[in-house]
Amino acid sequence: MAETGTGTGAGTTPRERYRAQVRTEIKERAWEQIAAAGASALSLNAIAKQMGMSGPALYRYFGSRDDLITALIRDAYRSLADAVRAAAGSGADLPALAHTLRGWALADPQRYFLVYGTPVPGYHAPDDITAIASEIMAAMLDTFVDLPAHGGPETPFEAHLGDHRAWAADHPAPNAVLHRALSFWTRLHGVLSLELAGHFTGMTFDPALLFDAELNSLIQPDLG
Amino acid sequence: MAETGTGTGAGTTPRERYRAQVRTEIKERAWEQIAAAGASALSLNAIAKQMGMSGPALYRYFGSRDDLITALIRDAYRSLADAVRAAAGSGADLPALAHTLRGWALADPQRYFLVYGTPVPGYHAPDDITAIASEIMAAMLDTFVDLPAHGGPETPFEAHLGDHRAWAADHPAPNAVLHRALSFWTRLHGVLSLELAGHFTGMTFDPALLFDAELNSLIQPDLG
DNA sequence: TGTACATCAGTGAACGCGCGTTCACTGATGTAC
């Protein structure tokens, strides 16, 4: 049936370039639909109509609706991984990494929720996507790895981490640093997702300042 | 058209009791469907079939599919508000309140996500639901209000809160306490929602311990 | 450079499906006298 995937290979014929271009446009229209009405409202026929072609034509590019959605999820993870990796790779410090994350989230809230939002019961992401998820964690850890150790006795969770740090196998950071990286992730996600979901709307404060305050709690825990 | 709502009034006739009972069963089946396949898969006809009645019969109880979903969202908020209020009202301390929250979330993850998950673009909750949301915040603040002040200079966000604390109008707590209440909310939501969405699955640590560590960061900020 | 053939993007008709919702109706339950 339909050959549906093409990498970003270099030796591209005109036809391959065309295919890639149409695939890209399909995904762009899909993102517009998701931004407008949520991922569950995504419709292949509507995308086709919007592109001025018939519904079945899309099956040249994606094997099914599920395939398309999976591709979108993969792109979302990929985009986040690239953003985080770029920040970490260029030697960004924690605040820079945090603001990269926030910028990426605000740029397209529904894309953020496709990664971190309500899970669809029964959906299992393919392996290559979970691999990108690990990549994101690894890139974050890169930013923490040079961090000066923070005094204080080992906490229960840090002790527990001692037996459960396979996910950070490549990083020789002490347990306390792994813990801080996890807190970085969960705390920033906490503020961000509540902000994006509109839960601060009634209160009038500036979410950016709360975000920075949470960020600060990770840098100077004693002023928490 | 269909009289669709009945309060929890006391002077109930048998007919009213029957109505309330059927409404309740419809919602129970709806929750089952949501737990199985997510809120977007909810189908009136499927619920009717499951209850052994015809599709149109449901319109005696809910004006439309949207009405049913709104009722479910309202019930979710109501349930959370009751849980938090019960904890706060019985003089629970921060850890007890936090564990109440976690228990409520784990009891039905999809219900949690109906409150805090991916928002549907364009959906605006009716006023009575946002009122319950305020109630939740108020009950949380009740637990913080007696908290001993924490030394240290005022942070930028706390200063900012000075101008934006109308949402806490009933609570004379200092800005620093409001800030801590907000952090309580965002941090616990951060860990919880990542846990419920399965983002810790690959890593093998116990989410409950990370949750407790985050909780601890709110109680003894100096131990980070 | 031209011809013969293979590839493949896109079309249009058709499929079955389940959805939400309306409508006119039947029959049981409750109420008034």
Add this chain to the structure above:
DNA sequence: TGTACATCAGTGAACGCGCGTTCACTGATGTAC
């Protein structure tokens, strides 16, 4: 206690709809000789 009437839960047929997906096809683009 019995009769006449009103209420109202639930039915079954029917509506239009848009969905995902299949299939046999046309016609343009690319390839081989």
